[in-house]
Amino acid sequence: MNNQLHGPGSPKPFLAYPRGEFDLESGNSWKVRTSKNLQSEPFKMLKSIGNRIYYFYKLHPVAICLISLSFGVSILIVLSAYESRFRMMGYRRIGDLSVGSGSYPFANLCNLVMVAGHSVYTSSSCGKIDREDSWFLEPYQKQPGQAATFLSHIKEGVEIAAKDEGALLLFSGGETRKDAGPQSKAQSYWAVAESKGWFGKQDGVRSRALTEEHARDSFENLLFSVCRFRELTGAYPQNITVVSYDYKEERFVYVHRSAIGFPEGRFFLFGTPTSPTAKEAAKKGEASVRIQFQEDPYGCLDSLHLKKLKRDPFHRIIPYPNGCPELKGLFSYCGPVPYPSSLPWT
Structure with missing residues (x-):
């Protein structure tokens, strides 16, 4: 009988109370003691x-x-x-930004030569580059000999870079003129240098002459070119040389340079004169603009800000400071006093 109850086909015994958790005599449950x-x-x-x-x-x-x-x-x-x-x-x-494995296309260059663009070349024939009607000119620029001053800047920038094998040449200037079409000042300057053969041999200045095509005023010429330099080299310039008009020396050397906190001993300006007929008007206009930048060093308020908005007719998206993350704070800063935080060169 026992064999039948506990045989292979018999049901398994059911435990009404788990062992070790219920006392049958007292009727109380208790937990297993842990050692x-x-x-x-x-x-x-x-x-x-x-x-x-x-x-x-x-x-x-x-x-x-x-x-x-x-x-x-x-x-x-x-x-x-x-x-x-x-x-x-x-x-x-x-x-x-890197090319290959953590490298930059111009990592061997350490100095920046920046040529600030002032006009867009609109002629279909590069043989007329010295004529005013080949360039898109603002009313105040329509003076005899004005086109020649643009050529002087381009040629001087190339010659300065040619003397320094460690220099990156950047032509700076955006698409600021609607009637000139979607052409940048920077590309115009590069194309003129190329057409005139000023770059020299293929492995000479041409191989390290590029453009910065978003700047809308002189401060952005400087700041954006520094960022562009970082994009291309992976570092910031040891020395900066700006090529522009000589009457803009105080604006670049003392106002713009101070705004980005770049050391004065490593900052240079090569200035060329404007046309004789535009000299007086240019000096008067420069004095007015310089005062505005002294009061608003970063061009982020009032008239300077509105001027930049007008100089963006094609609503270009400015990529900076994506290529120079260390300058993110500087790009977003707006105030009457110099940027208070540290910078890569300070």
């Missing part, structure tokens, strides 16, 4: 280690202090190294 030895073992170990450290400290307090100090310094050094490495990797990833 005290298993619970207290880790605490005993920690207490033992703590006691050893305490007794060692009593015997050798100076040694413990030196060991703790060394450990803390080591941790700080490791964290600092990882932070620097992460930051540099992050800079190289922004905008997917």
Whole structure:
């Protein structure tokens, strides 16, 4: 009979109360006790280690202090190294600027030569580059000999870069004139230099002459070109040379340079004269603009800001500071006093 009840086909016994959790005599449930030895073992170990450290400290307090100090310094050094490495990797990833494996197309160049553009070349024949009707001129620019001043800037920029094998030549200027069409000042200057053969050999200045095509005023000529330099080289320029009119020297050297905090001893301006017939009017107009920039160094308020909006007829999206992440704060800053935070060159 027992065999039938507990045979292969018989149902399994049912336990009404789990073993070890119910007392049949008292009718009370109780929990399985956990071994005290298993619970207290880790605490005993920690207490033992703590006691050893305490007794060692009593015997050798100076040694413990030196060991703790060394450990803390080591941790700080490791964290600092990882932070620097992460930051540099992050800079190289922004905008997917690198070519190949973490390299830049002009990483060997260290100086910036920037030619500020003043007009757009509109003629279909590059043989007429010295004529005023070949350029799109504002009313105040329509003076005899004005076109020749543009050519002077282009040629001087090329010659300065030719004397410095470590220089990157940038023609700067955006598509600021609606009637001139979607053509930038920078591209006009580069095309003129190319058509006249001023770049020289293929592996000469031409190979390191590029454009910055978003600037809408002189401050942006400087700031945007510095950012463009960072995009192309992976670093910031050691020296900056600006090619423009000589009457703009004070504006560039003292107002714009100060606004970006670039060292005066590493900043140079090569100025050329305007046409004789436009000299007086140019000086008068420059004095007015310089005062505006002295009151609004970053061109972000009132008349200077409105002027930039008018000089963007095609609503171009400015890519900066994507290529120069270290200058993000400077690009967003607006105030009457110089940018207060540190910069890569300060």
